[in-house]
Amino acid sequence: MEKKIKRMTSPFAFYITGGFLILYAWMLPFYRWQDYGIAIVCTVPVFLFSRKLLPKIELEELQVSDLQSADEYCNMILEDMEAYMKQLNVLYSQLEKEKLQRDILHILNISDDIRNVLVKEPQKSRRLRKFVNISYPSLLEILKTYDELENEHRELDTFQSSMKKVEQQVSQFVKLFEDQYTALFEDKIRELDAELAVIEQMVIKTEGGKRYE
Numbered sequence: 168m169e170k171k172i173k174r175m176t177s178p179f180a181f182y183i184t185g186g187f188l189i190l191y192a193w194m195l196p197f198y199r200w201q202d203y204g205i206a207i208v209c210t211v212p213v214f215l216f217s218r219k220l221l222p223k224i225e226l227e228e229l230q231v232s233d234l235q236s237a238d239e240y241c242n243m244i245l246e247d248m249e250a251y252m253k254q255l256n257v258l259y260s261q262l263e264k265e266k267l268q269r270d271i272l273h274i275l276n277i278s279d280d281i282r283n284v285l286v287k288e289p290q291k292s293r294r295l296r297k298f299v300n301i302s303y304p305s306l307l308e309i310l311k312t313y314d315e316l317e318n319e320h321r322e323l324d325t326f327q328s329s330m331k332k333v334e335q336q337v338s339q340f341v342k343l344f345e346d347q348y349t350a351l352f353e354d355k356i357r358e359l360d361a362e363l364a365v366i367e368q369m370v371i372k373t374e375g376g377k378r379y380e
Contacts, residue, residue: 238289
């Protein structure tokens, strides 16, 4: 996952402007149409000055890179994954629970690794269609439910229990994505195991021969 630094106006610029407007309404006439116009004319310079005076805040944003393959079917998978990852990215920035944020970030990074493999070996995309169509929508659904619980019902004990269950489910999704990434290399792992077995036999024969010299 790529990270992009986004610079935003300090929220204190808005607080100062709002405070000025309240003070203006309290001290000066504020009941005629022209009073509103004068207030706006006075408020704009206050906001612009505050925005320039106060340092901008920097926010890190995760960027989902646009990857392409020479294989049309593989590109469909890559595009679907990219769309789901962007939705996960939005939830990553909305959720407050650090454990969930770490899990989502880990899933996003694994997803990036999977996509990089598919770009190099597009034939492996055939085995990922079912995984992509089931895992991402299911994960997004439970994360959206958690976001709703976190925003509206976090103080209720019954919902706290539900939130913990969701956290456990997300941990299971992390394992699922890790296993899927590992599965992409099963053929290479088998080849490596076979090569190691041959080398092991060669070492055994060599050691056996030396014993009888």
